[in-house]
Amino acid sequence: MNRIKKNRLKDQIFKAWGIFCTLLGIVLLAIFIGSILVDGIQRIDWDFITNLPSRKAERAGIYTALMGSVWILVLTTIIALPVGIGAAIYLEEYANKSKLSSLLEINISNLAGVPSIIYGLLGLEIFVRVIQMGSSVLAGSFTLALLILPIVIVSTREALKAVPKSIRDASYALGASKWQTVSRQLLPASSGGILTGIILALSRAVGETAPLIVIGALAYVPFAPSSPMDEFSVLPIQIFNWISRPQHGFEVNAAAGIIILLLITFVMNGIAVYFRNKWQKKFK
Amino acid sequence: MSKEKKDTVIDKSIKRKHKLQAKGVKVFYNDFMAIKGIDMNIRANKVTAFIGPSGCGKSTFLRLFDRMNDYVDGFRMEGEILIDGENIYKKKVNVEQLRKQVGMVFQKPNPFPKSIFENVAYGLKIQGIKDKKFLQEKVVASLKQVALWDEVKDDLHKSALALSGGQQQRLCIARALAVEPSIILMDEPTSALDPLSTAKIEELIYELKEKYTIVIVTHNMQQAGRVSDYTAFFYLGELIEYDKSKKLFTNPEKQQTENYITGRFG
Numbered sequence A: 001m002n003r004i005k006k007n008r009l010k011d012q013i014f015k016a017w018g019i020f021c022t023l024l025g026i027v028l029l030a031i032f033i034g035s036i037l038v039d040g041i042q043r044i045d046w047d048f049i050t051n052l053p054s055r056k057a058e059r060a061g062i063y064t065a066l067m068g069s070v071w072i073l074v075l076t077t078i079i080a081l082p083v084g085i086g087a088a089i090y091l092e093e094y095a096n097k098s099k100l101s102s103l104l105e106i107n108i109s110n111l112a113g114v115p116s117i118i119y120g121l122l123g124l125e126i127f128v129r130v131i132q133m134g135s136s137v138l139a140g141s142f143t144l145a146l147l148i149l150p151i152v153i154v155s156t157r158e159a160l161k162a163v164p165k166s167i168r169d170a171s172y173a174l175g176a177s178k179w180q181t182v183s184r185q186l187l188p189a190s191s192g193g194i195l196t197g198i199i200l201a202l203s204r205a206v207g208e209t210a211p212l213i214v215i216g217a218l219a220y221v222p223f224a225p226s227s228p229m230d231e232f233s234v235l236p237i238q239i240f241n242w243i244s245r246p247q248h249g250f251e252v253n254a255a256a257g258i259i260i261l262l263l264i265t266f267v268m269n270g271i272a273v274y275f276r277n278k279w280q281k282k283f284k
Numbered sequence B: 001m002s003k004e005k006k007d008t009v010i011d012k013s014i015k016r017k018h019k020l021q022a023k024g025v026k027v028f029y030n031d032f033m034a035i036k037g038i039d040m041n042i043r044a045n046k047v048t049a050f051i052g053p054s055g056c057g058k059s060t061f062l063r064l065f066d067r068m069n070d071y072v073d074g075f076r077m078e079g080e081i082l083i084d085g086e087n088i089y090k091k092k093v094n095v096e097q098l099r100k101q102v103g104m105v106f107q108k109p110n111p112f113p114k115s116i117f118e119n120v121a122y123g124l125k126i127q128g129i130k131d132k133k134f135l136q137e138k139v140v141a142s143l144k145q146v147a148l149w150d151e152v153k154d155d156l157h158k159s160a161l162a163l164s165g166g167q168q169q170r171l172c173i174a175r176a177l178a179v180e181p182s183i184i185l186m187d188e189p190t191s192a193l194d195p196l197s198t199a200k201i202e203e204l205i206y207e208l209k210e211k212y213t214i215v216i217v218t219h220n221m222q223q224a225g226r227v228s229d230y231t232a233f234f235y236l237g238e239l240i241e242y243d244k245s246k247k248l249f250t251n252p253e254k255q256q257t258e259n260y261i262t263g264r265f266g
């Protein structure tokens, strides 16, 4: 067999393997979603979304958990956004490339890989106990904000890096200050990329369970939170709670809850993809 | 006393003649010496061309005059750069103010991903100018100055990125002119353009020199001959020869210059 034929064969084998791997992922996901849909879809109606929790499976709804998740999302965004973007701008545009800043950089990348339960422990100690926020929505939001901060910082820096150097040159050459260049050129030009990163980070936050359990989020809350200091539950905790009950009715509820949670993450990811595509076109 | 007075008068006339001056300038990128001690006077209201093989330090030297190297990692400079007799590397110099006085045009056209109007108005807006009528007038005047007005007057609010490369480069020149600099630095402004666009820019440079002191880096010897009054030949971080363009291109003093302009290397 000559070399060309050999290479072609290798190519074919690798292609087949690639197709198999891709299909494996898609098929598994499809089976999972399919079985969840079969179990849960008939349970989803307006009542399911607006009902408070209940001991009777058929009367129980996800309202409090859904509202808890919404509260968490909004507050986490408010906390993580300015801090994350600010840090990224500093590291990317202001900090000189010293040993200290490269140390910071490595640390931030490492933080993105720390298991989320560790953030829960940190949040429990600092926000719940030391600052005495209690097991409130606010404490949960601060904890999740910490958790997604590295992702926000890294993706914002990537987005800033992607703005061509020539844009910075042009702005500085016209007499713009650093802040003018950042605020008038770099942020608008990278907003799509920054937004994508933030949405992906938030879609991770909305699925987080462990750190919120650690800081004391409840599985059963009678009412939706009405202030940042209220106790709360979130969708994944509610789902977990239902699954752990013996009655079959709650299993159906859990499946229905999973559908809602998946829907939220899919929509968020969809929005992220939309912004990314729009943003990529800008510099072509 | 009368002698002293005379001296200052002479000094002023020198200042007027030499818009830009370099005194014992060395530039380092970390340990690498990119400019190895250059003294040079550049005349006001003339076009001065920098030529030399790539990597000889033309861009580095050019960018000293509006301090665009300041943010480059590892950059360090020794010596003095003077504009109108003032050392621009003194501590108290306001760099933003300096850059308003010195316009810069880059190798690749680099319009902002914004409208034509916003591109030209940017330099004024960042100075805090908000007067719509003034901005409009200034934008129109600048676009006329670079002969782009007729091509874009129908829609100033269309994206600058929709223009052709040559139009974009003229837009970038208009953007620099709008802030009313007295000096324009151009770093190979036509190397990314087609011959027709190049000719338009060269024509423009010729017109602009009445009002501005222009320094242009070019790879193209014919271009240097066509547009410049003076030419400086750089080689490996040193200024080898600097003379009237006519003289330098027809009868260079140094062998290295002759080798370069006759295309024997570079």
Ligand SMILES: Nc1ncnc2c1ncn2[C@@H]1O[C@H](COP(=O)(O)OP(=O)(O)O)[C@@H](O)[C@H]1O
Residues within 6 Å of the ligand: B029, B032, B034, B052, B053, B054, B055, B056, B057, B058, B059, B060, B061, B072, B073, B074
């Ligand atoms: N940012 C930088 N860091 C390190 N070395 C650089 C940098 N910019 C330029 N140099 C070096 O300085 C020398 C001069 O470069 P440059 O001024 O760009 O030359 P030219 O414009 O004549 O082609 C080259 O050897 C180049 O490799």
Ligand SMILES: [Mg+2]
Residues within 6 Å of the ligand: B058, B059, B060, B187
């Ligand atoms: Mg160059």
